[in-house]
Amino acid sequence: MELLEVLYGGFEALIDYIAYHVLTCLIPAFLIAGAITAFIPRDTIARYLGLESRKIISFPLAAISGMFLAVCSCTVIPLAAGLYRRGSSIGSAFIVLWTAPATNLLALVYTGAILGVDMAILRALAAISTAFIVGLVMSMIFRTEEKLRVEKSKSSRVKQDIYEYKGVHGKIFLILLLAASLLLPNYLGAGKPYIYKVMIFAPLLTLALLYAVIKFEKREVEEWLRETFWFARLIFPLLLIGVFIIGIVGKLIPEWWVQQWLGGNGILQTLLACLIGALSYFATMTEAPFVSTMMKLGMGQAPALALLLAGPGLSLPNMLTIARIFGAAAYGKFNFALAFTSIFLIFSDLGISQISLREISKDKNKIEDFY
Secondary structure (H helix, E strand, O other): OOHHHHHHHHHHHHHHHHHHHHHHHHHHHHHHHHHHHHHOOHHHHHHHHOOOOOHHHHHHHHHHHHHOOOOOOOOHHHHHHHHHHHOOOHHHHHHHHHHHHHHOHHHHHHHHHHHOHHHHHHHHHHHHHHHHHHHHHHHHHOHHHHHHHHHHHHHHHOOOOHHHHOOHHHHHHHHHHHHHHHHHHHHHOOOOOHHHHHHHHHHHHHHHHHHHHHHOOHHHHHHHHHHHHHHHHHHHHHHHHHHHHHHHHHHHOOHHHHHHHHOOOOHHHHHHHHHHHHHOOOOOOOHHHHHHHHHHOOOOHHHHHHHHHOOOOOOHHHHHHHHHHHOHHHHHHHHHHHHHHHHHHHHHOOOHHHHHHHHHHHOHHHHHHHO
């Protein structure tokens, strides 16, 4: 295979990502993250999601918030980073980071449509219980660093300008408008051509920007945009690098390799499919087309189901940006928390995944019952 052809695969993935995800997903996500950092009082986030808040309140609140974010593993990063930067505990931030791609309403409805209501409920319960364990582990590991963050935050609150607390209701309304521009195109435009999402997104974002210009002082708008650009500069380049690498890897995988290593229905093929799912990037509800393509190349039905069910909270761009925002040490400890949690995940689905794979392996016609 020629080098130019391989590079073309990377650029093709980049073009697809920029065309279908930047406008209606990343731009409103960055604007929301900037608005959270610039407008929401630090005390408010610290009271409900901070280290000093009760975990019985902050963790469920973070998990429930994730259910209404129809976002992929990359779009949720600036949102979680904005909460963390503004005073959220690292446990609550990682709960949002983990649950939003897996338990948002679109993902649950889609899972219920193809795998049944029981599996959708099980997916939500497993993702939320996993997130709680991850949140607890991250809070325990970073308890010293978190205490230092709290002390530093308390000392800086004295220096806060009074304007931060003025017009807070208008600022929350702006965030709600931005959230509508992010969520409504995904919900109302699901299953429709991308132009429908743009037609829903454009007027909503225009309304939000006009509201900000009319309602807020110039200094406030400038601070909002400055925080937005800070997130964009930090996250966006790494997302592009990750997507480009994924496009190259996809181009390098030959048909014979898929048939040889993913063509059966054994444990090795299934584990390899899970690994591919964890390292790949899938936008919300795009796993099925990818699985369909892989099956045309020769992937077995059991690995196909495993790939479809692989956790949506991880991807290569996701890994790169988490390490950039929270630090390489934090990302390493996050992986430790996931590994620790996986011990409990063996029991979280009551063996349903294993039963599904076993039944499909015995009778390929049963794939219609599961997928």
